Amino acid sequence: xxxxDILIITDDNFQNEVLGSKEPVLVDFWAAWCGPCRAIAPLVxxxxxxxxxxxxxxxxxxxxxxxxxxxxxxxxxxTLLLFKDGQVADQIVGAVPKSKLDAMVKRAV
Numbered sequence: 670x671x672x673x674d675i676l677i678i679t680d681d682n683f684q685n686e687v688l689g690s691k692e693p694v695l696v697d698f699w700a701a702w703c704g705p706c707r708a709i710a711p712l713v714x715x716x717x718x719x720x721x722x723x724x725x726x727x728x729x730x731x732x733x734x735x736x737x738x739x740x741x742x743x744x745x746x747x748t749l750l751l752f753k754d755g756q757v758a759d760q761i762v763g764a765v766p767k768s769k770l771d772a773m774v775k776r777a778v
Contacts, residue, residue: 674717676727680736686727688755693777694725698748700732705764706747712767713749716774723778753777 676686678696687694697713699706710728717726731738731746741750741757751759751773759773 672714672717674721674726675714676725678727678729678734678737680734683729683737686725687752690725690752690755692723692725693758693774694727694752695774696750696752697726697728698731698738698743698746698750699728700730700746702732703746709747709749709764712770715767716770720774720778724774749773751777 676682678686687696695713695716697706697709699710713726713728716724720726729737731743745762747762747764749761749770750757758777761769761773
């Protein structure tokens with residue numbers, strides 16, 4: 670599901686990889702059974718490649734890891750949270766066009 674440019678985010682590595690990151694981090698909260706999550710996945714992978722070195726991109730499977738999604742109030746998926754300096758800087762819920770994802774990322778990098 671993830672490419673070489675995408676981190677697998679877990680409850681265990683979230684603190685280090687996301688909150689402790691020097692660069693902004695886009696986290697895609699998803700699940701294997703979610704159609705819209707599968708629809709947006711190629712766009713998230715494109716972003717990971719395009720912003721490599723300026724933005725970290727990670728995916729978190731909400732079925733396998735439930736503590737972090739619960740902490741951030743993830744109620745529907747896909748939800749993409751953009752973290753900057755350890756804080757949520759922006760959020761998109763649902764499958765959206767790449768232009769919306771680009772606009773959100775450009776505000777942070």
